[in-house]
Amino acid sequence: MGRVPTVDEWVARLSARDAGARDEALEALEEALGSGEAESRERTARALIQELGRPGTTAISPILFLLQRGWWPPQASLTESAVQAVLSTLPRTEAGSADLEHAALVLTLVCRVDASQLSALEGAFAHPHPSVRSAMARVVGRLGKDALPALPRVLALLDDEESVAISALESLGSLAVLAPDVAAPRLLEQVRRTDGVRLYLALVSLRGLLEELLLEERAVPSLVDPEPALLRALEEPEPPIRQESVSLLGLLGPVSPVALAALRDRLRDESPSVAASAAVALLGLGAPSAEPLFLLKGQLGQAAPEVQEAALSALMSVDPARLRRAKGMLESVVGDTSGATRVTLDELLASLD
Structure with missing residues (x-):
């Protein structure tokens, strides 16, 4: 039986040209990193962090993968060196x-x-x-209330280049x-101010925020025009933006008459x-x-599953109290449906009682 490689030898194999050797090293190091033995875990994490911070290392990808996958909780004695290695x-x-x-x-795990x-x-x-x-913005968004002091730094990154601004926008939505x-x-x-991905993320985040505040019966911030x-x-x-x-x-x-007219126009989207x-928006307003009930009834009676799903998703996504006016329509179509659609409609009707 051959000698079992040391942790340092396994780490060195992460840079091997042979894919089989790299895969074997990954498996061995992941097992050691998740070991129940504290000494083995710390020794493995230390070796990985040292290699990650070594100038010229070619094992960045596998080491980052291993640390984010199996290094929990990070040892306090290694957090500072881990931050420096990752930043490098x-x-x-x-x-x-x-x-x-x-x-x-990895940085998020360390900061936790x-x-x-x-x-x-x-x-x-x-x-x-x-x-x-970009990485800094992502870290802040994952740390919850502990990261609130860093929120101004994230807000400043909203004016950065696209990739950084997107990360900052995602984190702002999380916080x-x-x-x-x-x-x-x-x-x-x-x-x-934005379009494309950033516009979509801003809309999703703003909607999610308002929905959560309403659900928790908290005050909704006043928004200017x-x-x-x-x-x-x-x-x-792009339909998701609309x-x-x-x-x-x-x-x-x-909303204003202009907005009501725009919503009615979207019934024909x-x-x-x-x-x-x-x-659903028109009913809630x-x-x-x-007209909106006629459209929803028609969609629910469609043979095309994607059209039925569109109606069900819209109906299930809002507070039932805003949909009581749809109860009669739902009762009229539920008997003509079956399977998952029937189950969903029954649940929706039960929530309206």
């Missing part, structure tokens, strides 16, 4: 890459057991390399319910999901119900 690798990672995501996760490391990361928010700034009076106006500003931005988004070519805008108009009501969301 970030400039070599690409925006949107798995390595960047894994690096952000050693909150002082978030302060140690302060300078990284202004690092010249965008991958470092929004903890600081709604700060987050809501900034999210609306993003709706006004949101309609023009949402009406602009209603004209975007759908989020429709849903937000329904949440923010009462080419996307079944946008049309269904517009119908107290608009005349005949």
